[in-house]
Amino acid sequence: MRNWKNAWRLLPLSFLVFIMTGCGEANLTALDPKGPQAQWIYDNMMLSLFVMIFVAAFVFAIFFIILIKFRRKPGDDAYPKQVHGSTTLEIIWTAIPILLLAVLAVPTITGTFMMADTEPEGENSVHIKVTGHQFWWQFDYEDEGFTAGQDVYIPVGEKVTFELHSNDVIHAFWVPALAGKVDNVPGVTNHLWMVAEEPGIYKGKCTELCGPEHALMDFKVVALDRPEYDAWVEGMQAKAEDNSEVVAHEGYAVFENNGCIGCHAIGGMGTAAGPALTNFGERTVVAGYLENTDENLEAWIRDPESLKQGNNMPSFPQISDEDMTALIAFLRSLNVQE
Ligand code: HEC
Ligand SMILES: [Cu+2]
Structure with missing residues (x-):
């Protein structure tokens, strides 16, 4: 294996991988969830990761054990014993994946229903109509009677429901730290909800290639404590009137x-x-x-x-x-x- 001598050349590459995984802005990452929906996504990502690590470790362990233990020894020219089929083994390796899939299926199904529950909660719950445009976002507060652009304000700790539309092509509305992503499809009304657990600014992105400046179609979710949120709403309403x-x-x-x-x-x-x-x-x-x-x-x-x-x-x-x-x-x- 002469080529291994040059393996050190891969070192900078592996460093780069580590540095790049550290990339990304605070509040623009699904790996630091700040709301129940994003938390669920994170937990399930981790669960499937652990299941995969378990499977990979198990398979590789068996692979290497067999590779070493049953390798041909010097002078051993005998033809190995030929085997065919083993009901026990086959039952085992059918049952384990079924079990693992069941482990993944339970939270996936409950979580899907949890995320699909876009019914508003409580009388004062905030409902916002989101319209994607090439390349900016419109936020209509229809109940409150005003419209906002680029930054969407929400109250902290409350379930906010969104109605998603598009004015032109398909866009997708994603606030990684708060919720899953849902498409804005022309002529279709999609729904999404989110809760921000802490006050702060959460960055959002359009995640459906929608034209030349799709990458710059950024927006912000500004989560304010209820009194501040109410003050903002009143300010917007006063301007509208x-x-x-x-x-x-x-x-x-x-x-x-x-x-x-x-x-x-x-x-x-x-x-x-x-x-x-x-x-x-x-x-x-x-x-x-x-x-x-x-x-x-x-x-x-x-x-x-x-x-x-x-x-x-x-x-x-x-x-x-x-x-x-x-x-x-x-x-x-x-x-x-x-
Ligand atoms: C034909 C419609 C049109 C006219 C007229 C127009 N704009 Fe705009 N403006 C837009 C659109 C569309 C955007 C969003 C562009 C994007 O981000 O993709 C925009 C974005 C902006 C923004 C950035 C807003 C933000 O929060 O990101 C400012 C500021 C702005 N326009 C100011 C002006 C001013 C000042 C004028 C007059 C001198 C003007 N615009 C005239 C359509 C228009
Ligand atoms: Cu877009």
């Missing part, structure tokens, strides 16, 4: 004159052709992934195509620097929390 403050801002004219309002909702105005901007000032990112700085915001407005190919926002190179400053100040003023 009364736009006077928004309209009074000097940058609003730039927003209106450039037709931004034709695609972006702020409070009760505008449409949902683009993400609602009612609480844009509270977003940490622009377009799902760019850090929310003035430079990035200006770059986005001037030429969104260069930052996210094939998205549906036109570019605005013609806006003067002065107007741009006013426009950015206006966007920053859009807040609903104190």
Whole structure:
């Protein structure tokens, strides 16, 4: 085995594997579950992993024992004893896999029913309509009477139910730390529920290849304690009912004159052709992934195509620097929390 001498060359590769498994962001991983549904997925992943490790260890152990014990010894030229069939062995190796599958089947079946139970719990339970767009997310709080874009706010410790739709192609809604993933299929209504056990920001992804910038179709679940959540809802509702403050801002004219309002909702105005901007000032990112700085915001407005190919926002190179400053100040003023 001359080639083994070069086996050390594989060392960097194995290091790389270890480093890469450490990759990933906190709150964007199914390996650190923060809700009952994600916990169930994690537990079952572990259970099947242990079953597989057990099977592999068992099979390899027998394999190596036989390989060593029954190897041909020097000078042993005898023809081995020929055997055919063994009812006992066959019963054993049929029964063990059946048993293992039964062990996996019980939690799988109960868990499937648990996950499919998308009935709301309690009178104040939050129900959100999610619509996937190329390449952003729309969240309609129909009972509360407003719409949100990119970030979805939920109360901590409560079962929140989601109704999933798509505006164009198939997307998939996945918050790894909180729940399983479900597709957003055009013309179909799918359902999902989740509970966030702790307050925090949980990252979400579109997990169905939906176009050139599918990888940038990120969103956030912002889980707030109930009083803070209620305050956020009230803030959003207040904006939906009364736009006077928004309209009074000097940058609003730039927003209106450039037709931004034709695609972006702020409070009760505008449409949902683009993400609602009612609480844009509270977003940490622009377009799902760019850090929310003035430079990035200006770059986005001037030429969104260069930052996210094939998205549906036109570019605005013609806006003067002065107007741009006013426009950015206006966007920053859009807040609903104190
Ligand atoms: C034809 C519709 C349309 C018009 C007009 C339009 N936008 Fe957009 N805008 C979009 C779409 C669609 C997106 C989402 C792009 C994506 O992420 O895929 C977007 C995204 C944004 C975002 C990022 C929002 C977020 O939270 O991620 C900002 C900010 C924004 N637009 C500002 C503006 C401004 C300012 C104007 C006017 C100068 C404007 N838009 C005009 C459609 C439009
Ligand atoms: Cu998508």
